[in-house]
Amino acid sequence: MIELLVRDLRLAIRAGGGFGLGLAFFLIATILMPFGIGPETGMITIIAPGILWIGALLACLLSLDRIFALDWEDGSLELLATSPLPLEAVAGVKALAHWLTTGLPLVAAAPVLAVLLNLPPQGFPWLLASLAVGTPALSAIGTFGAALTVGLKRGGLLLSLLVVPLYVPTLLFGAEAARRGAEGLDAATPLVLLAGITFATAATMPFAAAAALRVNLR
């Protein structure tokens, strides 16, 4: 399993691996946002947590179809399916690799972008905590969506339509935790619920993804 993780990380950072795709989108979307909204200083502070969360979610969405599509195209997915690794483990490792190459850089970039959006200082720890706790759920759910659409050419549209509704609870609680934190309120409740979503998806989604892969490999 560890060798699959190492391989996926290595592929992500080599040329053409798409490592920077999500991060670049996150940076561009958040940097452009103040220009679009205008110079009203109060407004941007109020909506900063929501902007950062939506930016992170869309950045995550952008790279989902790469999770299985490349392995499907070159035949390695079939070989992995006939290897000693259970498909559930393959799906779990793929989700983890996706989070390490997409979710984690977003978490790391968020504080810098929060400064650009004039997020109040007390909001920083909560923003970071909510993204760190919530983005693994985005990768886990996204892996399931990618497994469902793996055989389709240009399946990105269908993938987005399938995955976005499943992302809503994560977005709700994540953005709520970040907003409460920024306003100086207690953000523990939404954060705990967010952690619940992450644990639940991490526990169930690899199995759902493996079942979808089995059907698609037939």
Added chain:
Amino acid sequence: MSLRVDTITCTRGGLTVLSGVSFSVAPGEALILRGPNGAGKTTLLRTLAGLTPPAEGRVDAAPDSIAYAGHADGLKAQLTVAENLTFWTGVFAADGIARAVEAFDLTDLLDRRAGNLSAGQKRRLSLARLLVTGRPIWCLDEPTVSLDTENVARFARAVEAHLAGGGLAVIATHIDLGLPTARSLDVTPFTRRARPASGASDDPFLSEGAL
């Protein structure tokens, strides 16, 4: 260690492709699958490999004993030859790539990116993976595509060595590999015209037209 197939029905994309296939392969034996394009050789191999479960019948083989190699090479273009092979040694808990590299003459290519290899070199790398798996039953789908005569012979020697070591192989191919212990099986008699698999087959219009 043997492979026994008992009256299986193979489906692909919801259509029955083969039915009533039975055969058994003993250790040290190779079975060559013959048949025109579309006869169902690939479908049969995918069923043996467990990718598509048989609709009826049984495939008897020890668990985790089958190594499958399909049309696609399954290589990562951005990884070197050595990295590609080493990845599979990790997955299959094998003890190194030396034997596989030697058998398919990949020594000079180890540091090359797989994406920069020629089609025949990619195929050799893909076949070398079989030795890394250490599995006794090889299911190979047109393994000699894009290999030159010298490398076809090299591949045949690798299969012979595998058979001599107690392994067995089921190979779909159109060429003569010159294996001494090979039997061949023509899949054509088992081929069914495209017809919906179980469930939809009781629709008289569908089955009448298709049969």
